[in-house]
Amino acid sequence: MRIPLKDAVDFGKQLLLAQGVPDDIALDVAEHLVEADRVGYASHGLSILPTYRKVLEDGQVNPSGRPSVLTDHGNLLLFEGNRGFGQHVGKFVVEHAIARAFDKGVAILTLRNSHHLGRMGQYGEMAAHQGLVFMAFTNVTNRQPMVAPYGGSEPRLTTNPLCFAGPLPNNRPPLVVDMATSAIAINKARVLAAEGKQAPPGSLIDGYGNPSTDPNALFTEPFGALLPFGGHKGYALGIVTELLAGVLSGGGTIQPEHPRAGVATNNMFAIVLNPQVDFAATWRSHEVEAFIDYLTSCPPQPGFDRVQYPGEYEADNRKKHHDHIDLTTPIWESLLKMSTELGVATPQTL
Numbered sequence: 001m002r003i004p005l006k007d008a009v010d011f012g013k014q015l016l017l018a019q020g021v022p023d024d025i026a027l028d029v030a031e032h033l034v035e036a037d038r039v040g041y042a043s044h045g046l047s048i049l050p051t052y053r054k055v056l057e058d059g060q061v062n063p064s065g066r067p068s069v070l071t072d073h074g075n076l077l078l079f080e081g082n083r084g085f086g087q088h089v090g091k092f093v094v095e096h097a098i099a100r101a102f103d104k105g106v107a108i109l110t111l112r113n114s115h116h117l118g119r120m121g122q123y124g125e126m127a128a129h130q131g132l133v134f135m136a137f138t139n140v141t142n143r144q145p146m147v148a149p150y151g152g153s154e155p156r157l158t159t160n161p162l163c164f165a166g167p168l169p170n171n172r173p174p175l176v177v178d179m180a181t182s183a184i185a186i187n188k189a190r191v192l193a194a195e196g197k198q199a200p201p202g203s204l205i206d207g208y209g210n211p212s213t214d215p216n217a218l219f220t221e222p223f224g225a226l227l228p229f230g231g232h233k234g235y236a237l238g239i240v241t242e243l244l245a246g247v248l249s250g251g252g253t254i255q256p257e258h259p260r261a262g263v264a265t266n267n268m269f270a271i272v273l274n275p276q277v278d279f280a281a282t283w284r285s286h287e288v289e290a291f292i293d294y295l296t297s298c299p300p301q302p303g304f305d306r307v308q309y310p311g312e313y314e315a316d317n318r319k320k321h322h323d324h325i326d327l328t329t330p331i332w333e334s335l336l337k338m339s340t341e342l343g344v345a346t347p348q349t350l
Contacts, residue, residue, distance in 0.1 A: 001332040002324050007347035008034045011339075012046055018342040019056050021063040025088040032087035036119040037325040040317040043187035044119040047194075047331040050338050052085075052116075060142075060263035061085065061115040067092050070112075070250075075104045078249070081114030086266055087122075089114045094123045094134075094270070101132055101272040109270040112251030116264040121178030121314065124165025127272055128174030133166040136270035139245040142261050145254050146218065147182045148225040150235035153209030155225040158254055159185050160241040165311070166275070169289040173315030181238035182226040189215040189226065194330045203227055244269040324350060 003011070012030030017023065029052075037045030055061045065084025071077070077097055081089045093111050100107035117123075120136060127134035140158035147157040159180040166175050183203035184192075192199055193215040206212040207222025217224035228234035246253035251267030275284060298307045327335070339346050 001327045001329070002350040003327065003347050004324050004350065005034065005038070005321075008037070008046065008325050011335075011344070011347045012049065014344045015049055015335075015338060015342060016052075016063075018344050019053060019063065021056075021085070025064070025066075025085055028088040028091050029085050032091070032118050032122055034325060035122060037327065038318055038321045039119075039121075039314040041119055041121075042328065042331060043185055043191045045325070045331075046327065046335060047191060048116075048187065050334050053338060055115070055263045058263070060261055065089070065115070067111070067114075075100065075106055075108055077107060077109050079109070079111045081111055081266075083113055083115055083265070086114045086117035090117045090123055090268075091126070094126055094272075097270065097272040098127055098130055098132060101127075101274050102130075105274050105277045107272045109268070109272065110249040111266070111268040111270075112249040114266045114268070117266045117268065119178065120161050120163035121165065121176045123270075124163045124176050124178060125174060125314075128165040128167045128176065131167045131274070131276060133273040133275050134163065134270065135165075135273075136163045136268055137241040137244040138162070138266050138268045139242045139251075139253065140264050140266060141246065141252055141254055142259055142263055142265035144223075144260050144262070146186055146226055147238065148205060148209075148227055150228055150232045153205065153225075155223075156254070157181075157228075157235075157238050157242060159226065160238045160245070161185070162237065162241055168292060168311075169285045172292065173311050175292075175309055176311035176314060179229075181228055181234045181241055183229045183234070184226065186218070186226065189218050191331075193219060194334075195328060 009030045012033055013026045016026035016029055033045050062083040065082040067079045067081055067089045070080050077100055079093045097107040097109040124134045138161050145155035145157055147155055149156050159182040161180045164177040168175055198213040199215045201213055204212055204224055204226050206217040206224040228238055242253050245267045248269045249267040252258045292309055296307050300306050
């Protein structure tokens with residue numbers, strides 16, 4: 001289904017307003033979700049609203065939750081998320097870190113106890129579009145683990161995404177790396193299951209520790225587990241992310257002393273850097289441009305049309321969906337069901 005961008009944002013906002021979410025928070029969440037759909041990540045788009053409805057009904061997210069400052073000292077900004085919607089909380093704290101990076105040259109940011117932050121690349125793009133470099137590590141607590149350690153047959157970690165973003169010269173789209181340290185994100189597996197599709201080989205195991213491509217193995221007993229990407233390498237990065245985000249923020253890790261109520265709670269450790277603070281700015285811009293040109297001039301392999309840098313995928317999709325988003329039939333049907341139950345009018349499709 002094809003929906004105009006403005007109508008999609010308003011639809012998402014109205015679904016949240018109908019559940020008691022304040023106007024400004026509902027708008028931040030809806031804009032973030034629609035942008036995720038727009039750039040090619042349906043797993044983090046409007047499809048997630050039925051899940052958010054459940055956690056709202058269960059009281060696991062504070063619909064009016066806003067971030068509060070724990071520490072504000074020099075380059076250091078530490079925030080408490082107060083179980084608020086991550087797309088609002090994350091936007092607020094990253095905006096403050098961006099301002100601090102312009103003031104001090106670098107900002108170190110932590111956030112604890114936020115509801116699901118959503119697509120981390122969104123925050124990276126916020127910084128990169130203002131000429132800043134962004135690097136973030138995010139862990140997940142308050143839910144069961146879902147990622148097996150390297151060589152393990154049961155989950156002990158979560159998807160623990162990391163994000164890097166930075167500006168590129170001459171109006172190129174920014175470089176954006178946004179990836180789970182698991183082979184696929186859990187929300188990607190959820191979408192694959194809903195659409196009756198298989199997961200990539202090597203991305204998960206079933207409840208007995210055997211390799212599987214059935215995403216339903218993650219959601220039916222005995223529960224399976226995602227695998228780290230790249231074997232021991234993704235596993236190691238997942239551990240680093242867990243410790244940086246969980247310990248430095250004060251929000252905790254996935255270890256079993258902490259509650260596992262079934263709702264994604266995010267903690268984040270991030271650095272925002274102004275790369276143009278010294279005399280070498282012109283040289284640095286030239287070096288980045290020359291490297292990207294060298295990289296993308298590589299002849300493509302058979303089956304590829306060109307070599308891309310991270311971030312071009314999102315930019316291409318944003319251009320393709322300049323005035324609309326496309327939703328699959330299963331996602332659209334779940335949203336129609338939700339809107340009927342909440343008494344929210346549905347937008348016209350194109």
